[in-house]
Amino acid sequence: MAVAGAAGLFALPAGPAAADSATRIGGADRIETSVAISQASYPKAGSAQAVVIARADDFADALAGTPFAVHVGGPLLITDKAALDVRVREEIRRVLSATGQVYLLGGAEALSPVVVDGVTSLGFNPTRIAGVDRFDTAMQIAALFGAPVKVMLCSGLSFPDALSAGAAAAASGGLVLLTNGSSLPPAVAQYLLDHPGAQYVAIGGPAAQAAPTATPVVGVDRFDTAVRVAESLFNAPTVVGAASGDSFPDGLSGGAMIGKTGGPLLLVTGSVGIPPIVQAYLQAHASTIGTVQVFGGPGAVSDAILNDLTQAIS
Numbered sequence: 001m002a003v004a005g006a007a008g009l010f011a012l013p014a015g016p017a018a019a020d021s022a023t024r025i026g027g028a029d030r031i032e033t034s035v036a037i038s039q040a041s042y043p044k045a046g047s048a049q050a051v052v053i054a055r056a057d058d059f060a061d062a063l064a065g066t067p068f069a070v071h072v073g074g075p076l077l078i079t080d081k082a083a084l085d086v087r088v089r090e091e092i093r094r095v096l097s098a099t100g101q102v103y104l105l106g107g108a109e110a111l112s113p114v115v116v117d118g119v120t121s122l123g124f125n126p127t128r129i130a131g132v133d134r135f136d137t138a139m140q141i142a143a144l145f146g147a148p149v150k151v152m153l154c155s156g157l158s159f160p161d162a163l164s165a166g167a168a169a170a171a172s173g174g175l176v177l178l179t180n181g182s183s184l185p186p187a188v189a190q191y192l193l194d195h196p197g198a199q200y201v202a203i204g205g206p207a208a209q210a211a212p213t214a215t216p217v218v219g220v221d222r223f224d225t226a227v228r229v230a231e232s233l234f235n236a237p238t239v240v241g242a243a244s245g246d247s248f249p250d251g252l253s254g255g256a257m258i259g260k261t262g263g264p265l266l267l268v269t270g271s272v273g274i275p276p277i278v279q280a281y282l283q284a285h286a287s288t289i290g291t292v293q294v295f296g297g298p299g300a301v302s303d304a305i306l307n308d309l310t311q312a313i314s
Helices: 030-041 065-074 085-093 111-120 135-144 160-172 186-194 205-210 222-233 248-259 278-283 305-312
Strands: 021-025 048-055 076-079 096-105 127-129 152-153 174-178 199-203 213-218 237-242 263-268 291-295
Touching: 021 030, 021 205, 021 305, 030 076, 030 085, 030 248, 048 085, 065 076, 065 096, 065 127, 065 160, 065 174, 065 248, 076 085, 076 174, 076 248, 085 096, 096 111, 127 135, 127 205, 135 174, 135 186, 152 160, 160 174, 160 199, 160 222, 160 263, 174 186, 174 205, 199 205, 199 222, 222 263, 222 278, 237 248, 248 263, 248 291, 263 278, 278 305, 291 305
Parallel strands: 021 291, 048 076, 048 096, 096 127, 152 174, 152 199, 199 213, 237 263, 237 291
Antiparallel strands: none
16 A cells, blocks of 8 residues: 655555555655655665756656666656756755765756756755767766666657666666667667677667667567566566556656666556556566556556556456
8 A cells, every 4th residue: 555655755665565566656746756766765864876867847868867877876856957846955965875976867958057056055066967969868878887788779759668678777787778769870879889798678669670680679569568578678576666658757767766676667557447468467477576666646647557556466
């Protein structure tokens, strides 16, 4: 069962979650949800080594941020692009160690200098990671990983495939690079040539077309693709995540949390009922899956969906 926490957040219970249950981690809006996810993922004050911040109203620069947040040892938080949201400000103050680092994804048009000022007022000197476009920003993030082991390729023109790809990359110590739909940006093509020893996985149809030498993981839709990612890249997970496949924010922050714990991220609809392919996956793995962590408040994923997810693993 979900419980109400401070400031109206829905968070994990203080003790272990009940067996075979779906547990909500969310808030009244997308920013509050990212804070709730951070609190659930890093409950101890000062336990994060870094915080990654992305804008709340657009996914372009944040798609590669999910595995990066896990790589640097912290949550992915989102904020209004014009100023640092007070809730995010307080979560940075709570979660980040005194010697921690704050990373801002995107240029000044994505996160304004006022956001920078909000971070510096807390005593941290933020690092901005920004390229000339979303594809270059992902490349700039990739450069901070060093020699890659696993690379998830997904379209940078839409978000759904990147949500499941980000969690999978986070769980495996990998990173995310973006394709321009079904074509490969020249710099990304060169990256593949420069790092022949890495394992490349193309998530979704457009990425598979763009990178035919990568291992394809492609479903008939976003829900099926996420299930195929779970089937092919995860071995008997005990916990899985679920977020709306209709909007991006909750899956970005939630993907970092579930990836940190070694589970996949599944996509669901907001209120209609869980997709049959998701239900089939959960039922097939019900003997090992004990918890579904649902990211987002009731406006993003309804209580009826929460109940359906619980029933699927019971």
